[in-house]
């Protein structure tokens with residue numbers, strides 16, 4: 032069983048009181064790191080950190096202002112483990128009042144925990160089962176029931192993870208790669224990590240974080256899903272202070288960097304350029320389109336790939352080992368109940384080896400999907416393990432539970448419930464949104480919109496679909512719908528997420544309520560069908576409709592007989608379609 036200190040558990044760390052070594056104030060352990068940041072800036076003279084040096088007093092006297100009270104929560108992994116600043120675990124316990132941070136809390140989040148409301152995300156524990164190479168035996172590190180119920184199929188502490196713990200991706204971080212040598216010499220350049228969901232972008236960033244911690248480099252994370260431009264400015268301001276006063280470097284990790292719009296991305300540019308921050312961005316989208324060209328040219332793009340099945344098996348086996356699950360060899364059919372007896376109150380959990388292979392295969396290179404699928408399968412089996420005995424009329428819980436191939440398939444389906452940006456769910460949801468607006472159901476329209484945006488969909492993708500809908504389904508019944516959609520698109524482009532969500536919501540409700548007409552859409556389809564079905568060469572443009580800029584053309588009869596409509600007070604009787612299509616009305620029916 033793994034033992035973790037109170038600083039590992041956000042709940043415990045709230046209860047655990049520690050004393051600030053600078054101002055001696057007592058506060059919950061969870062607050063100590065954010066408090067220390069400010070305290071060191073405000074009280075440089077009393078700073079215990081050896082690197083601080085005496086010059087800080089004069090710097091403060093020069094008017095170094097304290098970080099704004101509105102400063103958003105930021106994560107800083109190096110601060111959590113600075114050698115000279117006692118961590119919560121190292122500090123003595125005691126009673127005390129709340130920290131002086133005005134209610135601002137800074138707690139460590141678990142690995143896949145959602146970002147804090149401000150968008151700041153703390154460097155979480157990083158799941159690495161350091162134990163050996165994972166074979167297919169199942170090591171039984173901690174009871175599967177407890178571990179799965181605790182909410183993770185990943186092993187718990189990944190705090191010390193290093194590159195060797197990173198599975199696969201040899202093209203990006205293999206032995207001979209540039210990135211590996213840069214990491215080994217601790218020369219981290221600005222990077223863009225580009226790859227499909229769950230392939231390990233964030234994981235790699237955390238490995239870099241662990242590496243930089245050793246060299247007292249600050250590592251701050253923001254998620255572009257929630258962070259606002261002010262959050263970025265705060266990070267930059269603090270990075271400038273850290274650089275000039277403490278000669279400390281800052282690495283800023285931005286998850287889903289493509290969700291920052293171009294002007295938000297511009298905020299980093301000068302600071303990346305002058306070395307105030309080293310930027311590491313993670314994105315599932317092609318950076319050539321989603322990242323500012325100027326910013327991109329200052330970053331190395333590391334392309335990560337979908338994890339191959341073998342790598343997925345290794346990752347799953349690590350989790351299985353760490354959860355204490357036993358793997359059953361299907362080539363040697365045995366009754367799991369005949370395995371060694373289990374005296375503990377926790378059931379022994381077994382998994383078929385083919386279930387592991389299936390999970391690895393079906394996860395499609397997405398380790399998160401695989402691990403979530405495993406976790407849900409374990410939980411589902413544990414919850415349904417009570418057996419009713421007809422003879423005694425009692426229910427009892429068997430001491431052994433078997434996870435089959437079907438269980439993992441179900442687990443995988445459930446873990447994909449939310450939203451799969453890159454897969455079928457993406458198309459299902461946009462189709463449901465389109466149909467709900469067409470059906471004038473404003474609630475359903477908003478629901479599908481929110482489901483996509485909350486699931487991490489690119490707002491510009493939704494906006495583009497709205498532009499299309501404006502003409503396809505509303506058309507001339509309300510021509511201003513198109514203006515609304517284009518405005519929403521541009522608004523999203525200007526302000527990005529999360530602010531632009533309400534623009535899309537407004538547009539979606541407008542469209543759901545708007546009158547609908549497919550008149551133009553179907554007429555145009557009729558024209559296209561006419562062209563497609565035409566046999567032989569297309570009919571020539573009638574001579575009277577042709578322009579005649581030269582004498583020769585006039586001589587050839589171009590423009591001859593054309594009636595210039597503004598010259599007539601009554602409707603003009605004139606043909607505009609080619610001869611053979613005379614009388615065709617594409618608005619009434621398809622005639623070709």
Ligand SMILES: Nc1ncnc2c1ncn2[C@@H]1O[C@H](COP(=O)(O)OP(=O)(O)OP(=O)(O)O)[C@@H](O)[C@H]1O
Pocket residue numbers: 142158185196197198199200226227228229230231232233234235313314315346398399402
């Ligand atoms: N190469 C890897 N080695 C070990 N574990 C991995 C690897 N890739 C992913 N994982 C595991 O899979 C889970 C998801 O990985 P991670 O969050 O790094 O993916 P991501 O590429 O950042 O995904 P997204 O784009 O959806 O944010 C983590 O729990 C991590 O432990």
